[in-house]
Every structure is written in structure tokens, then in C-alpha cells.
Amino acid sequence: MEFDVVCVAFPSWEGDYVKSTIQLMSELAAHRRVLYVDYQYTVKDVVQAIFKNPFHIPVARILGFKKRLRNITLENGATIYVLSTPPVIPINFIKKVPLFDKLLRFNSFWQARAIQKALKDLNSSNYVVVNAFNPSYGIGLYNSFKPHIQTYYCYDEIGASYWAKDHGPRLEAQYMKMVDHVIVSSEGLQNSKKPFNKHIDTVKNGVDFELFHKAFVPLSQKSIKKKIGYIGTVDQRIDYNILKRLALEFPDTEIIIVGRVLDDMSEVKEQTDPLRSISNFRFEGAKSPAALMEYLKEFHIGIIPFIKNEQTAAIYPMKINEYLAAGLGVVATDFAPLAEFGEAIHVATNTDHFIEAVRNLLEKDSDDSQLARVAMAKQNSWHQRGLQLNQLLEQLYQKYTNQA
Template identity: 25%
Template sequence: MFQRPQHLLSRAAKSHRVVFFEEPIRKPAAPDLPRLERHMTPSGVEVAVPILPEGMDEAASDDAQRALLDGLLAGQRPDIAWYYTPMSLGFTTHLNPVVTVYDCMDELSAFRGASPQLTLRERRLLRQADVVFTGGRSLYEAKLGLHPRVHLFTSGVDSAHFAKSRELRASGAPEPADQANIPHPRIGWFGVVDERMDLGLLDAAAALRPDWSFVMIGPVVKIDPASCPKRPNIHWLGGRKMDELPAYLAGWDCGFMNFALNESTRFISPTKTPEYLAAGVPVVSTPIKDVVRSWGAEGLVEIASSAEEAVAAMETAMSRPRESWLPKADRLLAQGSWDSIWSSMHELLRQAAATKVAGDGSLNSRAVASPNHV
């Protein structure tokens, strides 16, 4: 998945050395474990993946990851420690970076299988962080009273990338082979399929309109694949690379964000909302708070709670000519590019580094001009 972390840190890599230390992968015990697998992405981000033996408890896992990270850094002190999960505190508290960032994009403690330690570690991270970013308004409001420097940066959109769908649609370009023979109208989804998705709603909507095709793109994670509804008009195509998505979106008549309304979705601000719109695909969503406030209020996303409402909303969305809503969508999308978001974040990092250096003359002044190691 190419989401908020990838968009931001690929831009950071243009001026910094960026090492993305992934969550560990577990494998059967072997003489070469624990070990670190490393590769460089085309954007210049170095990805390091800890491979740990199965059966390690949390404390042992933290010890192993600390040793692997120290070996990777080889004694270097990072200028910026950028956190996406508070669980990483278990093996990074000794790093002493110039600036600590918490980019909070989800309420992870509400996710299925979350560690009991997560809430406690988030409190610790909020005490240590110099700056906190949030990926949605609801998260911003939830964290605002917990830290003196919380900044709202809703996720942006790579409009140029997803607008390729419009060009492909207009030109009548050939469709991906696994979608070409699926009948219209096509109702599409791309993204992770997990406990945040209301599979019952999808099943009920597909039952109401057996003449519509529901195209589902994305990996099934943390849930039993057998729980995914099986109907002749629901097509599970599996995961696809980001570069492939515009070709699929070009053939969709409507996007369906069938998020469940539960603790794991209470604070989400889905990145796919602006991505669908940038592709010229009308959108129907369940009443996720940030979607309702940001896009529903603008008349750019239809909101539905039940299967009957969803089907009616899809009919409405598909009946509206694109030229009646695309100009407004494009004006709003232009305000949220990933380049502008990263530029604003980078300035806040520069200010935080300058403040820290001013308060401690022992810190390296190069961090003021441009922190260069994340």
C-alpha cells in the first residue's frame, strides 16, 4: 500500500537520509535470526525489516529490534525520530534525536489485536514528542489537549497520478484483463480489507442489486478471508500496485467506502476519498465523521448508513454528470497536495530543531538548517 507514510517520507528523502524501520516479520526459528532485511525504494527511502523468530515475547522482541537498529545506525545519532506507532518506543528510547515527531494517522489502540501496552506507550510518546501531526480532524480534536504542539494535516492526494483515470476513460484505453469482462455498472473499492470494513453492508447492497458489479481491490488483513461475502456480482481481485490503480478506476461508475462504524473507524480520515474524486469517480460512504464534515458537507460524497440507502445514493451519484461536480472537487483537491503538506511539516521540523538547539548549545547546529537523518 502506498499511503500517508510513503507519500511523506519519499518527499523527505529528497533532502534527508530516510530509514524506515518496519514492524517485524515472524518466521520459524533459524540460526540466522534475528536479522535485518534492507532495500532501497525508487524514491530513495531505505526500508529495514526486522525478521524475528516466532514465539518471541514483547520484551524479547524489543531487545532484538534495539540491537538490529543500533547495528543499522552504527553509532550515528538520528536528527529526527519519526513515529507512526508508539510501540516502537520499546526499542528506540535511547536514540536521543534532535527532534521527535509523532505522525498520528489512526487510533491504533482501537484496532483488532492491538497490544495492551499501546495506550501507555502513546502517553509516553506524547510526553517525548516535540511536534505531533494528525491525519484527520477527529484525531486532531482527540489529541489537542494531550500535547502543546498538535498540528492538523489531513492526508493529501497525488491528483496528477489519479487523474490518469480520466484520460484513460476519455480515450477508451484497454482495461486491465481481470476487469475488462466485468459488467457495468461497476461499484469499486480499493484499500486494505480488514475489521474496518462493513462486509455485511457490502453483501446486502450486492444482494439488492444483482445486476451491479462490486469490484474489490486490496489485500485481506487480520480477518478470515472466508468472511468476505461470496456472490456472483462481487469480484475480489486482490492487491494491486499504486501504479495500476488508475487503469482500474477508469472503468468504475462509483466508489463505495463501506466502512463499519466502530471504534477502529471512529477517528479515521480515509485517503481514498480524495483519490476517488481525483480519478473522476463519484463516491458513496458510510457516515464516517471526517468524511461527512469534509466532503459530504460540500456535496461531493453521498452518505448512506444502510444497504437500501447505499443503493439509492449510488443511483444518485451515478446519475449526476461528472462536469456538474468535478470542477468543485478539483478546487478542493488543489488545496491538499502532498508537496504542500510536506513543505509545511518540514518548516515545523526546522522550527522545532532551532528551538531545541537554542536551548542546548551542545547540539549540532547543522540540524537547524536542515535535519538530514530521519
Template identity: 35%
Template sequence: MIKNRDIVCIANTTWFGEYTKSTVQLMSRLAKNNRVLFVEYPFTWKDTLTTFLGKQKAPVSRMLGLKSRLELINTENGSKVYNLVPPPVLPVDFIKKDQLFKPFFNLNVALYKIALRKVMKKMEVKDPIVITAYNPFYGLPLIGQLNEALNVYYCYDGIGTRRHGKRIYAIDEAFSKNVDAIVTTSDYINDDKKKFNPKSYVVKNGVDFDTFYADAKNKVHKNEQKIVGYIGSLDHRFDINTVEFAVKNMPDTLYHFTGNLRNQEIKQRLDKFDNVEFFGSVKPNDVPALLATYDVGIIPYLVNDINKNIYPLKINEYMAVGVPVVMTPFADLKDFSGMVSVAENNETFVKTLITELEKDSRSAINKRIEFAKSNSWDIKAEEFGEILNKLLENGND
């Protein structure tokens, strides 16, 4: 494990939130032996306005400097992480012409850099390891600007156009070529990144095993009605057709969907069935107990080029509480061969669900739990740290 280093994480998320985030899990563990500064993705002035209107939740007081932008957070793993909320920036993604976009975005970068450098100076950060977590937009202009000893791109998803438009592809490629190394969460992403940078490594997603295991099942539920459950964002990735087919053809089975509803069509099409229930997002600490109520957990993602990159966090979380998993073939997750069921089409999805419900056993539950234990975030953080050590020792040659 890497020790006694300053680590600056240029994140693409906030620290707090509704769901588990791989960046947060890794940084909280690396912080046990290092000093970690987690820089949140900057909210815009539009986010500030919508928060005042009650339509969003952004840390406006910290963004505006009314409260300290820098806070020391006690993590659930016993470590401490410095958390920086940058000042608000201009909303620029809607600007299509680069001639107009660049000067405004450069202003955003300047504001971000000034706030970050001020904090780094106050903390007396020296020769930091900069880990840019899925944020090439800010990572690229900051290369060489933070006196870093090492600059690593942590890429945990495929690059898409939903937030930044098509310009993200050129930015991601340039960033990938110019960083010292890349760490990805799947073999598929890694194969893609190696085209741009030969120093590309894989650290796959994990699970907060001890937390989930505390609520794990120890036997098969004897409920009169079985529960097929899904937890996570209900968004553009979700395969509505496959799930609707299953709901129609298994009317005696309950389907529970829990999470942030970002694609209204999902509820419009499924809520009309008597065996379907939707629930809002739950606090992260409540997730393990909720998953343990399921008889089967599903990951019904669409099969497309974007989803091929996904290594879903929930796959290990389901298994850590002993729940069988049925998924669509959206990604090649060969590590889970023989441990999860992959259904190639609608009919197979239904047949597989029925089989998993009928054949589950205490021994199968224990096998899943042991498998998830080997994928704990503690182990993944050690893998990540060893890659950083190797890069430092070899001088990035």
C-alpha cells in the same frame, strides 16, 4: 519548506509495498531539500522463516546483511532517500507477561539501535529531526538516544491492539507525552493526542495528484453495466453487511473489489453473487488507471471507535481521477462536506449509489479533480515542513 536538515524516520512500514503510504509520500518530498534516512519496521526471525518457506516476502538478504542493509533509493518525485533494513528481531508480541516481555523486547531495541547508530555514524548525521511514524514501540526507548534536535510523533491512525496487545496504550501515552510534538492526520486523532501533548498539529492525508490526474476521466462512462469499485485492504475494517445489502439490491451493477484479502469472510459472503468480482493487489503505478474505470468508488468501513480515526488515502485518489465517492459514516470528514456522499444506513447506501450513478456529469468530474488538487502531497509536505520549522525556531518552548 524545511531545508538542509538530516531527518531520521522511525517507520512502522516498509518503503516499498502494494499501497500508497502517507509516510513514504511525505518523506520522498521532504527529501528534495533534506537528507532523509527511512528506517523500516524490523522484521522478525519468524518472518525470515516464513519467507524461506515461500509464505511471505521479506528482504531477507538485507536483513541478514548478505546485501547492504543501507540503500539509496531514487523516488518517483526526483528525490533520493536512504533506506535502512534493520536486522531481524525476536518475535515478542505473543508474550503476555511484562516480566518476560521486557527483557526480550529490550534486546530487540538494542539490536535496532546499534544498526541505526552505525549507519548514522557512517552518514555523519548531525542533530537530526527524528520523525517516528506510528511506531511508539520503538520510538519511546529511542527518545534522546540519537542526539536529535527534535523528536516528532507522526500518528496517522488510531491505536489498536491487533499487533502489540493492550500494552500499546500505555506505551503510546508515554511516548505522546515525551516527544517534542505530534503531527496527526485527522482532527479526531489530534483531539485525542492533545490530552497528552499540547503541541499537537494536523496534516491531513493527500494524493499524488499529477500521477492520478494523468489517468483522470474527462466524461461519464457510457458502459451498459455500471461499476462500483473498492480498492485497498479487504480487512477487519470492511462493513460486509452494508456492501452485501447493496450487492443484493443492485443486481445489474457490477462490484469490483481489488486488494489484499485479509478477511476471508468478505469473499465467502460476497463471491456467491454474479455481479461481484475480486481481484488481487495491483502495483501502485496501475492504481490510477484502475480507479478511472469505476463509475462510483466506495469506502465502506465499519462505524466503530478505531475507524473514527481514519482519514482514508483513497478518498482523494478516487476524486483525483474524477470518480464520485460513497462512504459509510465511520469518521467525521467534514473537509469533504458536499464533495462526497455519506450513507447512514444500508438503505441509504443503496439509494446514494443509485443517485451518484444517475446524476454524474462532466462538471461534477471536474469539480472533484480540482478539489483533489488542493490536497496534493506536495502541499501536505509543505505543511509538515512548516510545522518542523516552527518547532525548531521556537526551540520547542
């Protein structure tokens, strides 16, 4: 079926970490034309980027000094079209609903003009909209996309996001009732979003299998000194008691944390500062994908020590399949439904169980077990997820086209 996909994204195209939206849209681009409407940068973002631009924000395109629409050749050989829209007025700090909504309409007007011009340049009049975790502009742009099929892709609990705490839940609930279909990334999200739209499907997170399998090293070839690792953001989701217990229970084993540490949050800093003084505990900071592979090659076990609450129940963590693709033994808390992984991972219901699972892997893991984990990860590649999403969009297109 011939139709384009217009992705109104929250994640920015630029960046050096894996984003599910970009992974899925990159896979879709192998099957059909995709217009990726980039993150809506604010005037404040642009001014700051003029003087310092660590995130490589495309300032010239945002300001219109260069063509806003660019085509990018992806690693899979496909082409994706990325649109940088004009800067918007920052409004997330505004608490009063009438003023916020009025300024959102103003921002959306300029966004809509840029998107409609890009669609005209691409000669695209037949498309499906995928709004990626961006319900405010989903609402603001809704009438600009009628009568086309509109879907909402939700990959996290928006109420737990600091930037969206004032208006996110309200706008998301409103937007989900407007769209034709909702797509979520986990069972937890499917359960929490059902009250707002009965048409809902799950496309779970995947893994760049080829990349992370480069970190595969047979246990028999790894160093004798054991290493337990965590990759990902260190924030309020972490059970810090587990991290402390690991370091103390296994003094001859290195505990290595690779990722951003959000210690600008007082509740995180209070927990991470004492860990820094433990001799076998290391915070390595965020790393590029290439550098990350070198760490994974050295790890014996990958851990996911999340606390169990409403926010984490909605997570399908990408790091599970990333660990598995590298052949690592995985120990996770029971923060979310993980039964689909069967015996490929170890799920602990409390701290003592977590420590015991780690101990068993350190003592009894094998090369054969590694191969089984790799096979599991290969089934969950982004390529497979992209095929699933493409099939779902085709079904929606056929359904709503026949109804028209």
C-alpha cells in the same frame, strides 16, 4: 534551516501499496536529507524470507552481507537513505510486561548501534526524529536520540491493530508523553491523543495525484454498463450489509471490490462468503498500482462503506482523494469527520441514505461534477502534504533550538 530527518518507521520500505509514511518521507527528501530506518524485521521473518520472499525483504542487508545503508533515487528526483537494521527477537506474542520490556531493551540496543553507525556514515549530527507509528522502538531508542527533537507520527488507532493489542496502547501513551510533539493524520486521532501531549498537529493523508488522475475518464466516454467500486482492504471495518444491499438494489450494476480480503479472520469470512455467490458481485483481490488504474477507469462510483466506531473515527482514508483524482463520484458512510470535502462527496448517515446517494449519482452525475472533484483532489496531493510537514518540522526546529 539545515537539519536532517531520521524516520524510525513501522511501515517497510518494500511493498506495492501506498503507505503514508513513505509518501511523506519521499516528499521531505526533496527539501532535506532523510534517513528512513526500515521496519524491524524479526529473526522469524528473515528465516521465512530465505525460503520464500513474496514481499522482497532485503535479507542480505538485514543480515549484514550487503551494506545496510543504501541510497535510493525517487521518482521526484530526490535521494532518500534507507537503513536495514539487524533482525530482532519476536516479542509481540509475549504478554508479561516485564519480560516484553526487557527484550525490547535488548532489541533496541542493536537497533541503536546500526542507526548510530548510519548517522556517522552520513555525518549527520543535527536532525529531527519522526517516529512513524512505532512507539515501542520510540521508547527503546529514545535516549539514543537525545538531545534532538523527537516527534511521533500517528496514523491509526494502535489499540485496533492486532499486532499491538497487548502492549501498543500502553507503550503509545507512555511515548507520547516523552516526545516533543505529536503529528496525527485525522481529526479523530487529534481528539483521542490530546490527553497525552498538548503539542499536537494534523497532517492528513494525501494522494499521488499524477498517478490516480491517469484513471480519469469522462462519464460521457465510459461504458453504458455501470460499475460501483471499492479499493482497499476488506476487513472488519466494512459494513457488509451495505455491500449486499448495493448488489441487490442494482442488479444490472457490477459491484467490484479490489484489494486484500482478510478472510483468514472468521468474522470477515462469514460476511464475504455469501457475497461471492451474488452474480453481480466480484472480489478481484489486491492489484498493482498500474492494474488498479485500469479498474478505476471503468468505475462510475467509488464507495467507502465503513462501519462507524472508535477505530474508523480516527481514519482519514487515502481512497477518498484517490477516487476524486480519478473523477469518481464518492459515497461514504459518516464514519469520520468529512465536512472538509463539502459537496465533492456524498456522506450517508444510514444504509438507506447510502443506497439513495448511489442511485442519484448513477442517474444524475455529470462531466462537470467530475472536474470539480479533480480540483479538490489536486489540493490534497502528497506534494502539498509534504510541504505542510516540512514547514511544521521547521517551526519545531526553530522553536526548540531557540529554547536550548
